[in-house]
Amino acid sequence: MSRLAGRARRAALARALTRILTRTGTVLAVGLTVHTVRNARLLRRPPDEPPAVRGRVSVLVPARDEATTLPRLLACLAEQTGVPDLEVLVCDDRSSDATADVVRAAAARDPRVRxxxxxxxxxxxxxxxxxxxQLGREATGEVLVFVDADVTLAPHAVAATVALLRGSGLDLVSPYPRQLAGSAGERLVQPLLQWSWLTTLPLGxxxxxxxxxxxxxxGQLLAVDATAYRRAGGHAAVAGEVLEDIGLLRAVKRSxxxxxxxxxxxxxxxxxxTSWAQVEAGYTKSLWSAFGSPAGAAAVMGVLALAYVWPAAAALAGSRVGAxxxxxxxLGRYVAAEATGGRSLPDALAHPLSVLAAAWLTARSLHGRRHGTLTWKGRGL
Known part of the structure; x- marks a missing residue:
């Protein structure tokens, strides 16, 4: 009888703990979604019809093995409107393909390209x-606009980005591009880019x-006042950082x-x-540095799992609170997608799986960092 009573007590404790975790996770999920909705209302956006830019603007493109993607970006930059004094500098980062030839061909057609x-x-x-x-040292513009080679720009993109920077009175703005995702793996993970800061960062x-x-x-698209950039130490201040874009903003804040x-x-x-293999490789090389430490990563992923995975699992077991x-x-994932031009439905329904995928990628990244196996584009990290 004592054994049966002990089992009954343990079962009762397990049920009580399950209810507590389900309620806690649900409260977290509701609170974070309320925060997402509030942030979506505060979210700054570049103007649709920006005024012409006064002063020189330097568009700076770091490129390593980007011969396939660069022609599209350079064509977009050639069509920019409202920027009468524009220079486009492309750093061929010791590519093994025809990246330099692509830039030389564009420079032959457009003297603004170098x-x-x-x-x-x-x-x-x-x-x-x-x-x-290297690009920052060569740039002569009053505003520096860093653009990745795989980005596609609207004709008013540079003028609108500069107008946002100047009109907001900020020193740095980072207009997140719309994240395109085709494969299931991309659709599972890529939307978490915008969702993560819309959900957790108090924008105001x-x-x-x-x-x-x-x-x-x-860093896919980031504009910074040239004076503020140099006062912060430029990219020399983030020389060894995998997430150099976040590091640059932190350097600007410190200054x-x-x-x-x-x-x-x-x-x-x-x-x-364009595939799960690329998603896995890309996030594995960088996620280890996103949370400050392995303990920080475990804490963040634990909270996200409690808020978004545990209630979903409880809902499958019949819990109304979990539902x-x-x-x-x-809803939070839907709001973030609608606010940033991403896929909302049906993708938002798989949000618990997205969080699990992020946790897996984070664990893989931490493991690779610990064992010194991380590389990116042929270089060690």
Whole structure:
């Protein structure tokens, strides 16, 4: 009888703990979704009809093995409107393909385009920060607009981005391009880029606060005042950082500047990866640095699993409270997608699976970092 009573007590405790976790996760999911809705209302966007830009603008493109994607971006830059004084600098970051030839051909057609031959990064530097550093040293514009080679720009994109920077009074703005996703793996993971900061970052406070933790940015499209950039130390301040875009915003904040992510879905689009293998490789090389430490990564992923995975699992077991939590998570994902030009339905319904995929990629990244196996485009990290 005592054994049966002990089993009954343990079963009762397990049920009580399950209810507590389900309710806690649901409260978290509801609260985070309310925050997402509030942020969506505060989200800055570049204007649809920007005024002509006064002063020189430097568009800076770091490119390593981008011969396939560069022609489209250079064609977009050739069609930019409202920027009478524009220079386009492309750093060929020691590519093994015809990247340099693509840039030379574009420069022959358009005198605004110039090739910056990349040098091997010195010790302590990663490849992309060093390429951006070389571009920053060559740039002569009052505003520096960094653009990745796989981004597609609307004709008014540069003028609108500069107008957003100047009109907001900020020193750095990062208009997130609309993330294009085709395969199931892309659709599962890519929307988490915008969702993550719309859900967790208080945008109004982030604009005003110098705190490094209140920073999010995306180097796919990022504009910074040239004076603020140099005052912050430029990319030399983030020489060894895998997430150099977030690092640059933090450097700007440390030097007294302000910056914030924005919705750039109306001016730019980007398909970062085209398969699950590319998604896995891309996020594995960088996620280890996103949370400060392995303990920080475990804490963040634990909270996200509690908020978005546990209630969904409880809902499958018949919990009404869990169903509320699941619905809140889906709603938050839907709101973030609608606010940033992403896929909303049916993709939002798979949000718990997206969180699990992010946790898996984070664990894989931490494992690779610990064992020194991470590489990107032929270079060690």
């Amino acid at each position: 090739l910056v031959p990349g040098r091997e990064p010195p010790p302590g530097w990663l490849g992309k920060p060093h390429a951006c550093h 406070r982030a604009e005003r606060s110098p705190r490094a933790s209140l920073a999010a940015a995306n 007294g500047g302000r910056g914030v992510p924005c919705d750039g879905s109306g001016v730019a689009a980007c398909r970062m990866y 509320v939590g699941y619905a809140a998570g889906v």
